[in-house]
Amino acid sequence: MSYSVTEPSQRQKWFAGILVVGYALITILPLVWIIATSFKSPADAIAYPPKTFFTPTVEGYVNVFTTRTRLTEEQLKAVGEPQTWYERLVRKDGLVISGPSRFAERFTNSVIIGFGSTVLCIVLGTAAAYAFSRFKVPLKDDLLFFILSTRMMPPIAVAIPIFLMFRSLGLNDTHAGMILLYTAVNLSLSVWLLKGFIDEIPVEYEEAALIDGYTRFQAFYKVVLPQAATGIASTAIFCLIFAWNEYAFAVLLTSGNAQTAPPFIPTIIGVSGQDWPAVAAGATLFLVPVMVFTILLRKHLLRGITFGAVRK
Amino acid sequence: MLKSTVDRVAGATPHALAKRVRGLSDRSLAWLFVAPSIVLLLAVNIFPLIWTVRLSFTNFRVNRPNAEVQFIGLKNYLSILSDKDIWLTMQATAHFLIWTIVLQVLIGFSLAYLINKKFRGNDLWTTIIVLPMMLSPAVVGNFWTFLYQPQIGLFNYAVGFLTGADPSSFSMIGDVSLAPWAIIIVDTWMWTPFVMLICLAGLRSIPSSIYEAAECDRASKWRQFWTITIPLVLPFLMLAVLFRGIENFKMFDLVVQLTGGGPGSITELTSINLKREAFEKWRTGYASAYAVILFVTVFGLASIYVKALNKVKQR
């Protein structure tokens, strides 16, 4: 049937298209602004009226990775000519690089904790999801609700006893502690999502494998796992994004050693006052990977945000 | 390599025998698979929860480890539930909650309705609209303080450009009357796509045959909208509202970075207030009772949420 009464007319489509595109352009503007600001010079960043066109510079990126000090004319002469391109860049403002900032360290922490908790989450989550999907687990509904409810809890409220517990176990401000915590937080998501994905794999495949002489366990990792690969991959990206973005636990339970990037980025300040291009550069480096992953995930986004309840 | 040998033997033997070789029945495998997750959640979630409940009946303070800990019964609960400041905090949360939900539902549903007209390129634009949702709220909140700067901020400039007001004449996060709206605007910007996606799923789940039947009955478009579209999307909308409600009831990261609860305590939402009690004033017992109250509220809302979830699942 090529003609349908429910198909919107061409005029309606144009009207809808223009409105949606308009909204999309407005909504994307702050993100574009972050990225643009990261390439501005500090003077351009705080210019009035806000500058749309400017000469791009990577000063913000240099600043976010380094700490700098201001020297007097004589001191500058004593230091000698700048050797590298980034030293020349900060020398223009009469500054010298005094060392690396903690940004790279915090970023690495985010990567370690993010990936560590994701791997654990997927391993535990896949096993649990398979069991919930295929076996008669006693009190199944209650367990699933219990698992989901752990995610709903306000992080600050949970943080009080966890702070005390971690302190007595020596897990405060350690990578292991944060990995464990983020695994527990994201486990509900991975169990619910993966259960949805595994539910969709026909049981017949496994039954055929069992008849062929596979054990349950073999059927699980030789038949079900490969079939669920896409689901596992998208679940992993979700867990990674949530661990990556997490702020409340990170700010309360970490300070020096295991601090991740979200609590660190707002504390970036320059030599004289707030260094917006540096903050923007840090934010850009931090946010752009998530944007890329979101675009990759777009087909599964809805599942991820509704714990696998809404499929399409 | 022992394992693979066992595997080979198991693979070559008939099913019933293989199970004995591996020693794993379905039942024990089920337990083996579920147990680690449950144990982890018990250790990291339930054990601390029980601890919180216990602490909530004491006057324990973390910063005074040597002070004697006394059981003071329901005193913490009674003082929280008669505290006018906490009540005001709850009202600030309610103001934030109600307006974000209203705005997000209106804008999100309209967008979903428009996208469902299936104009060319709607997939691409949907993806662009969705982007803010997945970003780190703390980093986004921090950056919005830049957009909200009087004079140099993009937001103030845009408002000035559109209304003719002087961009340096108002400060979204410094002004008592504007700050509550500053957090509502950012939350709406960030989470409208969430409501939109769920509404879109709801709209797409309506079979076009229903509209065709209505068209045969000469029902007007307006009537079709109110008697078909809205009732069928409603379960999805409920789901989105409940989820946003729970999330915004415990809102912390975005607002802490944006306003820090200020100016004064006008945007001090419940979680921020709790953080002050627990981690700045270190009134651990008192804050535990506060936390239990939030727990129970969220737990209650979560059970309604799961009910809504199952309703949508059946479709």
Add this chain to the structure above:
Amino acid sequence: MTRFFNGLLHLRRGAWEMLASALIAAGVFMLMQPFALALYSWSFVITLLGTVMFIIVSHFPE
């Protein structure tokens, strides 16, 4: 309406869950309303009651 009360009488899940949800909703409203301090003070009891009730009645038969 009659079906709802019948459900309550026969310990059916649907009707009781509805009642528990209503209690929770009332508790949450009382917690955050700006009208009376007394309502705020009693909100927690109501929410707790509703939540406990919800957990129990969700095990009733359909």
